[in-house]
Amino acid sequence: MSDILAENKTIAAAPSDGLAVLESQRSTAETFGIPLAVLAELTHRCPLQCPYCSNPIELDRGGSELTTGEWKKVLSELAEIGVLQIHFSGGEPTARKDLAELVQHATDVGLYSNLITSAVLLTREKLSALADAGLCHVQISFQGNEPEVADRVAGLKNAHERKIEAAKWTRELDLPLTVNAVMHRQNLHQLADIIQMAVDLDADRLEVANVQYYGWALKNRAALMPTIEQIDETSRIVEEAAVRLKGILAIDYVVPDYYALRPKKCMGGWGRQFFNISPAGKVLPCHAAESITGLEFESVRSNHSIAWIWQNSEAFNRYRGTGWMKEPCKSCEFREIDFGGCRCQAFALTGDAGNTDPACTLSPMHEQIFKQAELEAAAHQDRFLYRNFAGGTLETEGEHGA
């Protein structure tokens, strides 16, 4: 070892992306090694009504949610089988009164915990209790950089102001902060200001995430779809900021697929390195997977272990690897690069989750969705359908959900 050190080899080449390293050892795609991180959707209840919500249209009711005891058992089991990180999400996870107890349990079993929150229900005391329980990181969503746009998108009055306050408490408590900004046609003009807001809030990280069109966002696509000019401008702003803010603010950028040439490697490949657990305890390959009809998902309330569900359940195996593929994916040189893109998007746009994601230029539908995106972006149909348990409420003239 002293030789390696003296020869200046290993140290300079030090930590690389852990997933690649772990997969090169034993957590390979072929053996479906247990994921490093799992998303726990504690509840679908949420005071916000964002029209691009990633939750399914059919929301889990409060009464069907896993109990505190059930979630604790899940967390213990996850840690035991080798999961390292837990993302507490929703809905709004702070709507659960037992959140601090669950964070404490995650800490006790050795899980790295991340809170993905809208922050509007937080108080300084609640946040402080979460920090004391061992919370490692806080991610707060923002809908804009000022209340007018942000509160309208969120469908909640004073939401923006409360988020700003919660973000300040986060940093005062010395918790690391990620600002998550979901971008679309009606707030992309604020991107430069949102980046500055993240710097001013002393955030460590900013996620600039273009809306992905499933579920609620698909219903609202005409009101959200950006123009191609906006996307070009966005890329330019993000690239410039990433260089300028190196070492101050890390920026992750999620590009919109409708204008992409190659599809995204959705979830790192179906059933390959990610799963999430729904409020009612279903183990899902992604948070939108329930939108694909005809797939049966197993629950943590079943007699099966989570590891069994991950490795053996029909839903996880249906689109795992490359064996399920049809042309053009089947013989495509990129089939193990992007795994055919997103199954939910393929289902939503073509009616068959086994088709190539139309975000891919090789999909026979690509041209069509690209044109549709351009048309919708130009049509200026700006009314939102707000997300709620009643199947959505259309925004009314002059009276926004806020």
Place this chain on the structure above:
Amino acid sequence: MAASRNISVSEASRPKLPRHARLKFDETRQVWVILAPERVLAPDEIAVEVLQLCDGVRSVSEMVDQLAVKYAAPREAIATDVVAMLQDLADKGFLTEVREKTS
């Protein structure tokens, strides 16, 4: 604030892992990992050894002395490697520095 960002690592630095970066031994995979938001890094064994010395009290200079003795290697070469490795981690946001308290 207890920690500062955008640090420049030198032998005088007293670095430590920030709260959001946790060094942990993964029992399942039998490998050391750094857990960070949306990321898992797999540091090699030398990086792990250096990171375990990053307690916010020890200076980089003291770490280098310690490693030079342990591996009977030239101090200068070790210093170059350690500073480069820590700076790389700092640039990625996985290392911070404890500021002198004024109180």
